[in-house]
Amino acid sequence: MKKYAVVVAGGSGQRMGSSIPKQFLLLQGKPLLWYTLDTFLKSFDDIEIILVVPETGISEADALVEDLNAQARITITKGGTTRFHSVQNGLALVTEPSIVFVHDGVRCLITKELIQRCYHQAIEKGSAIPAIAATDSIRIVDGNSHRVADRNNVRIIQTPQTFQSLILLKAFNTDYKDSFTDEATVVEASGENVFLIEGEHENIKITRPADLLIAERILAERSTL
Secondary structure, eight states: OEEEEEEEOOOOSTTTTOSSOGGGSEETTEEHHHHHHHHHHHHOTTOEEEEEEOGGGHHHHHHHHHHTTOTTTEEEEEOOSSHHHHHHHHHTTOOSSEEEEEEETTOTTOOHHHHHHHHHHHHHHSEEEEEEEOOSOEEEEETTEEEEEOGGGOEEEOSOEEEEHHHHHHHTSSOOOTTOOSHHHHHHHTTOOOOEEEOOTTOOOOOSHHHHHHHHHHHHHHHTO
16 A cells, blocks of 8 residues: 655754754764654655655755655655644645555654554554553642552553554544644544554654763664664
8 A cells, every 4th residue: 555654843952952953953973854764765665755844944854855865755845833734734745545654753763663563553453553651650630639640551652653544634634623632632533543553662752962862872772783
């Protein structure tokens, strides 16, 4: 089946303490986003990528695509005011029945194996939402009180959130709501069930300077395998 990856790369460098948007920060000499795109390109020979970036980042994205020599497989489009609207803009370029991955551009440690597992589950069940078990103690805050939650029942959600296109496109044909925190919540609001799949602990979202150090170490370890 046709495959599209909508890679959303609309972050800023604010929490990184940088004037450079975090998706373009360097990791072992290459922008974070380069690793994300490279892994998706290598996951399937026939996958097409829809790269969603702020208007101010289009020239940098063009340079990345050229460096990857992937002009025929990556289409760049402009992001929206929220993640929801950015994904909506990307989905507007999905033109045929397909499996669609929606991925955070700064989850640059994504592996081909996870992408392929998500694809096969989405074929079978309609969706695949990567999730990992919580390892910390969890408390639920309710106003001025709080209570312990059973962490065995808690899952931390990752991307690529993967769906059959008919399910995802139908769900995104709606107006934005504050309750839409990711693609799974949009699809659930449309009346569809979503199905989890085991994620990867190394599939972290680069948000703070310490995350860069972790990513550097992981990439260095992978290079020796």
